[in-house]
Amino acid sequence: MIIEETDVKKCDADCQNDNGICPCGQKCPLSTAMEIIGGKWKIQILCALQIDGPIRYNELKAKINGITNTMLSSALKKLEADGLVRRKQYNVMPVRVEYSTTEAVVNLVPILMQLGKWAKEVAP
Amino acid sequence: MIIEETDVKKCDADCQNDNGICPCGQKCPLSTAMEIIGGKWKIQILCALQIDGPIRYNELKAKINGITNTMLSSALKKLEADGLVRRKQYNVMPVRVEYSTTEAVVNLVPILMQLGKWAKEVAP
DNA sequence: CGGAATCCCGTATGATACTG
DNA sequence: CAGTATCATACGGGATTCCG
Numbered sequence: 001m002i003i004e005e006t007d008v009k010k011c012d013a014d015c016q017n018d019n020g021i022c023p024c025g026q027k028c029p030l031s032t033a034m035e036i037i038g039g040k041w042k043i044q045i046l047c048a049l050q051i052d053g054p055i056r057y058n059e060l061k062a063k064i065n066g067i068t069n070t071m072l073s074s075a076l077k078k079l080e081a082d083g084l085v086r087r088k089q090y091n092v093m094p095v096r097v098e099y100s101t102t103e104a105v106v107n108l109v110p111i112l113m114q115l116g117k118w119a120k121e122v123a124p
Numbered sequence: 125m126i127i128e129e130t131d132v133k134k135c136d137a138d139c140q141n142d143n144g145i146c147p148c149g150q151k152c153p154l155s156t157a158m159e160i161i162g163g164k165w166k167i168q169i170l171c172a173l174q175i176d177g178p179i180r181y182n183e184l185k186a187k188i189n190g191i192t193n194t195m196l197s198s199a200l201k202k203l204e205a206d207g208l209v210r211r212k213q214y215n216v217m218p219v220r221v222e223y224s225t226t227e228a229v230v231n232l233v234p235i236l237m238q239l240g241k242w243a244k245e246v247a248p
Numbered sequence: 249c250g251g252a253a254t255c256c257c258g259t260a261t262g263a264t265a266c267t268g
Numbered sequence: 269c270a271g272t273a274t275c276a277t278a279c280g281g282g283a284t285t286c287c288g
Contacts, residue, residue, distance in 0.1 A: 030167060030236055033243035038162055040281070043154060057250050068282055073251060083246055094249045095288090104246045111238045112154055118235060119157035122207055122228045164261075181270050192262060197271060218269045219268090252287075262277075268270095 036082045041067055041075045046105060053100035060099060160206045165191055165199045170229060173209065177224035184223060
Protein backbone atom coordinates (compact mmCIF):
# COMPACT_ATOMS: atom_id res chain seq x y z
CA MET A 1 0.00 0.00 0.00
CA ILE A 2 0.88 3.62 -0.48
CA ILE A 3 2.65 5.81 -2.90
CA GLU A 4 4.84 4.85 -5.72
CA GLU A 5 4.84 6.60 -9.05
CA THR A 6 5.63 4.59 -12.11
CA ASP A 7 3.71 4.52 -15.36
CA VAL A 8 0.63 3.61 -13.39
CA LYS A 9 0.23 4.76 -9.83
CA LYS A 10 0.20 1.73 -7.62
CA CYS A 11 0.55 1.14 -3.94
CA ASP A 12 3.63 -0.23 -2.27
CA ALA A 13 2.16 -3.26 -0.60
CA ASP A 14 3.16 -5.31 -3.58
CA CYS A 15 -0.11 -5.86 -5.33
CA GLN A 16 -0.29 -8.98 -7.42
CA ASN A 17 -3.54 -10.22 -8.90
CA ASP A 18 -6.31 -8.36 -10.58
CA ASN A 19 -9.31 -9.12 -8.46
CA GLY A 20 -10.27 -5.60 -7.60
CA ILE A 21 -9.37 -5.63 -3.93
CA CYS A 22 -6.86 -2.84 -4.04
CA PRO A 23 -7.69 0.59 -5.47
CA CYS A 24 -4.79 0.07 -7.83
CA GLY A 25 -7.00 -2.72 -9.17
CA GLN A 26 -4.97 -5.57 -7.80
CA LYS A 27 -4.79 -8.05 -4.98
CA CYS A 28 -3.21 -6.50 -1.95
CA PRO A 29 -1.39 -8.56 0.72
CA LEU A 30 -2.66 -6.06 3.23
CA SER A 31 -6.21 -7.03 2.41
CA THR A 32 -5.19 -10.63 2.91
CA ALA A 33 -3.78 -9.74 6.31
CA MET A 34 -7.00 -8.04 7.32
CA GLU A 35 -8.96 -11.10 6.30
CA ILE A 36 -6.67 -13.39 8.28
CA ILE A 37 -6.74 -11.46 11.54
CA GLY A 38 -10.06 -9.67 11.07
CA GLY A 39 -13.40 -10.52 12.59
CA LYS A 40 -14.69 -10.15 16.08
CA TRP A 41 -12.63 -12.74 17.97
CA LYS A 42 -9.40 -13.65 16.19
CA ILE A 43 -7.23 -11.01 17.79
CA GLN A 44 -8.45 -11.96 21.22
CA ILE A 45 -7.88 -15.64 20.53
CA LEU A 46 -4.35 -15.04 19.29
CA CYS A 47 -3.67 -12.87 22.31
CA ALA A 48 -4.95 -15.48 24.74
CA LEU A 49 -3.02 -18.26 23.04
CA GLN A 50 0.13 -16.19 22.96
CA ILE A 51 -0.13 -15.46 26.66
CA ASP A 52 -1.40 -18.76 27.98
CA GLY A 53 -0.87 -21.35 25.25
CA PRO A 54 -0.67 -24.25 24.86
CA ILE A 55 -4.11 -24.33 26.37
CA ARG A 56 -7.13 -26.58 26.20
CA TYR A 57 -10.33 -25.69 24.36
CA ASN A 58 -12.53 -25.07 27.36
CA GLU A 59 -9.85 -23.18 29.23
CA LEU A 60 -9.39 -20.95 26.22
CA LYS A 61 -13.11 -20.43 26.00
CA ALA A 62 -13.21 -19.44 29.66
CA LYS A 63 -10.51 -16.84 29.11
CA ILE A 64 -12.34 -15.09 26.33
CA ASN A 65 -15.26 -13.24 27.78
CA GLY A 66 -18.52 -13.91 25.97
CA ILE A 67 -17.36 -16.14 23.14
CA THR A 68 -19.59 -19.04 22.10
CA ASN A 69 -18.61 -22.51 20.94
CA THR A 70 -19.72 -21.66 17.43
CA MET A 71 -17.44 -18.66 17.18
CA LEU A 72 -14.45 -20.11 19.00
CA SER A 73 -14.58 -23.29 17.00
CA SER A 74 -14.90 -21.61 13.61
CA ALA A 75 -12.28 -18.98 14.39
CA LEU A 76 -9.80 -21.62 15.51
CA LYS A 77 -10.37 -23.54 12.31
CA LYS A 78 -9.71 -20.49 10.16
CA LEU A 79 -6.64 -19.55 12.17
CA GLU A 80 -5.35 -23.09 11.89
CA ALA A 81 -6.04 -23.13 8.15
CA ASP A 82 -4.08 -19.89 7.81
CA GLY A 83 -1.19 -21.34 9.77
CA LEU A 84 -1.42 -19.10 12.82
CA VAL A 85 -2.67 -21.70 15.27
CA ARG A 86 -1.56 -25.24 15.99
CA ARG A 87 -4.01 -27.88 17.22
CA LYS A 88 -2.71 -30.91 19.08
CA GLN A 89 -5.02 -33.73 20.01
CA TYR A 90 -4.26 -36.38 22.60
CA ASN A 91 -6.33 -39.50 22.04
CA VAL A 92 -7.07 -40.33 25.62
CA MET A 93 -10.46 -40.48 27.24
CA PRO A 94 -11.80 -37.95 27.63
CA VAL A 95 -10.23 -36.31 24.61
CA ARG A 96 -7.61 -33.68 25.30
CA VAL A 97 -6.95 -30.93 22.75
CA GLU A 98 -4.40 -28.19 23.10
CA TYR A 99 -4.12 -25.02 21.06
CA SER A 100 -1.08 -22.82 20.63
CA THR A 101 0.26 -20.19 18.26
CA THR A 102 2.71 -20.92 15.46
CA GLU A 103 5.91 -19.17 14.42
CA ALA A 104 3.89 -16.95 12.07
CA VAL A 105 2.40 -15.19 15.06
CA VAL A 106 5.80 -14.31 16.47
CA ASN A 107 6.40 -11.91 13.62
CA LEU A 108 2.85 -10.60 13.82
CA VAL A 109 2.99 -9.61 17.47
CA PRO A 110 5.26 -6.56 17.19
CA ILE A 111 3.21 -5.25 14.30
CA LEU A 112 0.01 -5.58 16.29
CA MET A 113 1.62 -3.79 19.18
CA GLN A 114 2.50 -0.89 16.91
CA LEU A 115 -1.09 -0.85 15.68
CA GLY A 116 -2.30 -0.68 19.24
CA LYS A 117 0.11 2.12 20.01
CA TRP A 118 -1.06 3.99 16.93
CA ALA A 119 -4.68 3.60 17.97
CA LYS A 120 -3.90 5.03 21.40
CA GLU A 121 -2.55 8.16 19.75
CA VAL A 122 -5.42 8.73 17.34
CA ALA A 123 -8.18 7.63 19.72
CA PRO A 124 -6.94 8.58 23.16
CA MET B 125 -1.28 -7.19 23.27
CA ILE B 126 0.96 -10.04 24.22
CA ILE B 127 2.91 -11.34 27.11
CA GLU B 128 3.67 -9.69 30.34
CA GLU B 129 3.68 -11.47 33.65
CA THR B 130 2.66 -9.59 36.70
CA ASP B 131 0.21 -10.66 39.39
CA VAL B 132 -2.37 -11.13 36.67
CA LYS B 133 -1.30 -12.07 33.19
CA LYS B 134 -2.17 -9.27 30.87
CA CYS B 135 -1.23 -8.33 27.37
CA ASP B 136 1.15 -5.59 26.44
CA ALA B 137 -1.09 -3.47 24.28
CA ASP B 138 -1.90 -1.37 27.28
CA CYS B 139 -5.38 -2.50 28.17
CA GLN B 140 -7.46 0.05 29.97
CA ASN B 141 -11.16 -0.46 30.58
CA ASP B 142 -13.04 -3.51 31.64
CA ASN B 143 -15.46 -4.11 28.84
CA GLY B 144 -14.47 -7.61 27.96
CA ILE B 145 -12.87 -6.93 24.61
CA CYS B 146 -9.43 -8.25 25.42
CA PRO B 147 -8.88 -11.76 26.78
CA CYS B 148 -7.24 -10.11 29.74
CA GLY B 149 -10.73 -8.76 30.32
CA GLN B 150 -9.99 -5.20 29.37
CA LYS B 151 -10.33 -2.72 26.55
CA CYS B 152 -7.50 -3.11 24.09
CA PRO B 153 -6.27 -0.29 21.83
CA LEU B 154 -5.59 -2.93 19.24
CA SER B 155 -9.27 -3.76 19.12
CA THR B 156 -9.93 -0.07 18.66
CA ALA B 157 -7.50 -0.02 15.76
CA MET B 158 -9.22 -2.94 14.11
CA GLU B 159 -12.56 -1.18 14.43
CA ILE B 160 -11.17 2.00 12.92
CA ILE B 161 -9.53 0.44 9.87
CA GLY B 162 -11.63 -2.73 9.64
CA GLY B 163 -14.53 -3.42 7.34
CA LYS B 164 -14.63 -4.19 3.67
CA TRP B 165 -13.61 -0.85 2.16
CA LYS B 166 -11.70 1.36 4.58
CA ILE B 167 -8.22 0.14 3.72
CA GLN B 168 -8.88 0.59 0.04
CA ILE B 169 -10.26 4.06 0.61
CA LEU B 170 -7.28 5.11 2.69
CA CYS B 171 -4.94 3.68 0.11
CA ALA B 172 -6.64 5.50 -2.73
CA LEU B 173 -6.70 8.77 -0.82
CA GLN B 174 -3.07 8.40 0.16
CA ILE B 175 -2.05 7.81 -3.43
CA ASP B 176 -4.32 10.21 -5.26
CA GLY B 177 -5.74 12.59 -2.68
CA PRO B 178 -6.97 15.23 -2.45
CA ILE B 179 -9.55 13.78 -4.74
CA ARG B 180 -13.21 14.37 -5.48
CA TYR B 181 -15.98 12.01 -4.41
CA ASN B 182 -16.83 10.61 -7.80
CA GLU B 183 -13.21 10.25 -8.82
CA LEU B 184 -12.56 8.33 -5.63
CA LYS B 185 -15.55 6.13 -6.29
CA ALA B 186 -14.28 5.41 -9.79
CA LYS B 187 -10.91 4.32 -8.42
CA ILE B 188 -12.38 1.78 -6.03
CA ASN B 189 -13.66 -1.13 -8.00
CA GLY B 190 -17.19 -2.15 -7.08
CA ILE B 191 -17.92 0.22 -4.24
CA THR B 192 -21.41 1.72 -4.02
CA ASN B 193 -22.46 5.19 -2.92
CA THR B 194 -23.90 3.75 0.26
CA MET B 195 -20.65 2.13 1.29
CA LEU B 196 -18.31 4.89 0.17
CA SER B 197 -20.36 7.56 1.85
CA SER B 198 -20.73 5.74 5.16
CA ALA B 199 -17.09 4.66 5.24
CA LEU B 200 -15.90 8.20 4.56
CA LYS B 201 -18.07 9.48 7.39
CA LYS B 202 -16.63 6.98 9.84
CA LEU B 203 -13.08 7.66 8.72
CA GLU B 204 -13.68 11.37 9.06
CA ALA B 205 -15.20 10.90 12.51
CA ASP B 206 -12.13 8.92 13.54
CA GLY B 207 -9.85 11.64 12.25
CA LEU B 208 -8.26 9.73 9.38
CA VAL B 209 -9.91 11.57 6.53
CA ARG B 210 -10.41 15.25 5.85
CA ARG B 211 -13.39 16.53 3.88
CA LYS B 212 -13.19 19.88 2.19
CA GLN B 213 -16.22 21.39 0.51
CA TYR B 214 -16.16 24.22 -2.00
CA ASN B 215 -19.48 25.97 -2.22
CA VAL B 216 -19.56 26.56 -5.89
CA MET B 217 -22.09 25.24 -8.35
CA PRO B 218 -21.99 22.37 -8.85
CA VAL B 219 -20.69 21.51 -5.40
CA ARG B 220 -17.08 20.41 -5.24
CA VAL B 221 -15.90 18.15 -2.40
CA GLU B 222 -12.38 16.91 -1.94
CA TYR B 223 -11.22 14.13 0.35
CA SER B 224 -7.73 13.57 1.65
CA THR B 225 -5.97 11.74 4.46
CA THR B 226 -4.93 13.38 7.71
CA GLU B 227 -1.65 13.29 9.63
CA ALA B 228 -2.91 10.27 11.55
CA VAL B 229 -2.63 8.18 8.42
CA VAL B 230 1.02 9.09 7.94
CA ASN B 231 1.94 7.09 11.02
CA LEU B 232 -0.40 4.29 10.05
CA VAL B 233 1.09 3.69 6.62
CA PRO B 234 4.38 2.05 7.63
CA ILE B 235 2.52 -0.24 10.01
CA LEU B 236 0.14 -1.31 7.28
CA MET B 237 3.06 -1.96 4.98
CA GLN B 238 4.60 -4.23 7.58
CA LEU B 239 1.28 -6.04 7.88
CA GLY B 240 1.19 -6.54 4.14
CA LYS B 241 4.72 -7.84 4.16
CA TRP B 242 3.85 -10.21 6.98
CA ALA B 243 0.84 -11.49 5.05
CA LYS B 244 3.00 -12.19 2.01
CA GLU B 245 5.20 -14.41 4.11
CA VAL B 246 2.44 -16.41 5.80
CA ALA B 247 0.15 -16.57 2.75
CA PRO B 248 2.49 -16.59 -0.23
C1' DC C 249 -14.27 -32.82 26.75
C1' DG C 250 -14.43 -30.77 22.51
C1' DG C 251 -16.84 -29.68 19.62
C1' DA C 252 -21.02 -30.12 15.49
C1' DA C 253 -25.84 -29.21 14.05
C1' DT C 254 -29.56 -26.40 13.94
C1' DC C 255 -32.09 -22.37 14.12
C1' DC C 256 -32.36 -17.45 14.48
C1' DC C 257 -31.40 -12.47 14.29
C1' DG C 258 -29.12 -7.96 13.49
C1' DT C 259 -26.03 -5.53 11.01
C1' DA C 260 -23.11 -4.88 7.17
C1' DT C 261 -23.42 -4.62 2.56
C1' DG C 262 -25.70 -4.02 -1.95
C1' DA C 263 -29.09 -2.32 -5.82
C1' DT C 264 -31.87 1.16 -7.28
C1' DA C 265 -33.88 5.41 -7.40
C1' DC C 266 -34.00 10.12 -6.28
C1' DT C 267 -32.57 15.10 -4.77
C1' DG C 268 -30.39 19.87 -3.17
C1' DC D 269 -21.82 16.60 -8.26
C1' DA D 270 -22.22 14.54 -4.11
C1' DG D 271 -24.50 12.39 -1.92
C1' DT D 272 -29.43 10.41 0.72
C1' DA D 273 -33.51 7.28 0.91
C1' DT D 274 -35.43 3.02 0.44
C1' DC D 275 -35.64 -1.62 0.04
C1' DA D 276 -33.50 -6.19 -0.37
C1' DT D 277 -30.08 -9.67 0.93
C1' DA D 278 -26.23 -12.08 2.80
C1' DC D 279 -23.38 -13.11 6.27
C1' DG D 280 -21.37 -12.77 10.83
C1' DG D 281 -22.49 -13.87 15.03
C1' DG D 282 -25.33 -16.00 18.83
C1' DA D 283 -28.50 -19.45 21.62
C1' DT D 284 -29.59 -23.90 22.19
C1' DT D 285 -29.28 -28.63 21.72
C1' DC D 286 -26.98 -32.82 20.83
C1' DC D 287 -23.08 -36.18 19.83
C1' DG D 288 -18.59 -39.33 19.75
